[in-house]
Amino acid sequence: MFVETGTYLGEMINAQEGNFDRLLTVELDPELYRKAVRRFRRLAQVSVFQGDSSVELPKMVAAVNEPAIFWLDAHYSKASPPAVRLTHLSLRTRVGTAAPI
Ligand SMILES: C[S@@+](CC[C@H](N)C(=O)[O-])C[C@H]1O[C@@H](n2cnc3c(N)ncnc32)[C@H](O)[C@@H]1O
Numbered sequence: 170m171f172v173e174t175g176t177y178l179g180e181m182i183n184a185q186e187g188n189f190d191r192l193l194t195v196e197l198d199p200e201l202y203r204k205a206v207r208r209f210r211r212l213a214q215v216s217v218f219q220g221d222s223s224v225e226l227p228k229m230v231a232a233v234n235e236p237a238i239f240w241l242d243a244h245y246s247k248a249s250p251p252a253v254r255l256t257h258l259s260l261r262t263r264v265g266t267a268a269p270i
Contacts, residue, residue, distance in 0.1 A: 170235055174222035175243030179205045186212055189238075193218065195225045197243065 171189040173181055176196035182205070186192060195218040196202045202219040209215040218225050222243040230237070 170233060170237040171240065172226075172230060172233070172237050173240040173242060174226060175241075176205045176217060177201060177242075179208050181240060181242070182209065182215055186215060190214055192216070193229050195220060195222050195229060195243070197221055198249075 171182075171185050171192045173192070173194040176182065176194040178201070179194070182192055182194050186209075192215045194205065194215070196205060197220065199219060202217060205217045209217060218229060222241075
């Protein structure tokens with residue numbers, strides 16, 4: 170099983186879909202999530218989740234009962250949409266970092 174946080178455009182899922190029987194990925198941004206759902210709609214082995222990985226990942230892995238590779242790639246970038254920037258601002262506030270975003 171392959172478990173990814175941070176779907177973005179789905180390139181990693183696309184690259185790995187032939188290598189795993191089951192692939193799970195979660196994306197925070199609703200528009201990127203919708204694009205990924207569209208992109209992978211014909212691949213039954215791929216499940217796309219929407220939300221903050223810190224909340225969704227525990228739910229996703231609750232069903233994992235086999236060896237899994239975790240690709241933890243959910244992070245902020247300058248190209249991140251507003252919802253992602255806000256979540257990271259909130260996370261930074263919670264952990265007390267002062268770095269500007
Ligand atoms: C570097 S891209 C991921 C690239 C993708 N994993 C790949 O290899 O093709 C990072 C993605 O993480 C998403 N992201 C950022 N924070 C997130 C969070 N807390 N939960 C889920 N996704 C998040 C961003 O919106 C962005 O799409």
